[in-house]
Amino acid sequence: MQLTLNRNKSTEYSTVGELLLNNAHVCWTLEDKVRDVKIPKETAIPAGYYQVKITYSPRFKKMLPILLKVPNFVGVRIHAGNKHEDTDGCILVGLSKSLDFISSSVLALDKVFKLINAEISRKNEVWILVNDAK
Numbered sequence: 001m002q003l004t005l006n007r008n009k010s011t012e013y014s015t016v017g018e019l020l021l022n023n024a025h026v027c028w029t030l031e032d033k034v035r036d037v038k039i040p041k042e043t044a045i046p047a048g049y050y051q052v053k054i055t056y057s058p059r060f061k062k063m064l065p066i067l068l069k070v071p072n073f074v075g076v077r078i079h080a081g082n083k084h085e086d087t088d089g090c091i092l093v094g095l096s097k098s099l100d101f102i103s104s105s106v107l108a109l110d111k112v113f114k115l116i117n118a119e120i121s122r123k124n125e126v127w128i129l130v131n132d133a134k
Contacts, residue, residue: 001119003052003128005091007044010034010133014084014100015044019093021115027108028097032084034132038072041088045070045130052078052126054117065116067091067128078112080105 003026007017010033017029031044050067057064057077065078073089081092083101093112094102102108119126 001115001124001126003115003126005029005128005130007031007034007047007131007133010044011100015133016097016100016102019112026115027093027095027112028102030081030084030087030092030094030097030100030102032087032089042084043089045073045076045089045091047130047132049127049129050076052116052128054113054120063113065113065126078109078116080109 004020005017006020007015013033015031015034019026019029032042033044035043050070052065052067054063055066060079067076070076077090078093079090081087082103082105086092092102093105093108095104095108096102116126
């Protein structure tokens, strides 16, 4: 399974995007601002193609999707949150969006988790293609 995250242009604080599966809308995303130079806890991951697994998160104390082999980042998760202060380079998910904000993130995470977990349970790999704004 391949998910696609298409980012919109960054604001001063964050980057809102759309998560797709087979070109169909799954949910909205919110990340830190896309930057040319990484500022710890304030920069989105580089655009790229990443494998996604589900592992236990000591920080959140539950199973969550994690992106593997993200250059210069460790522990990049897909998780619930609403604003840029809720992410340290991770991908937040939500069902609605506005400027620098997404909402219904717990519901969106449940939806995304179930999609990913179903594929992994069938022994299929899950990948995410992250595209910068055009």
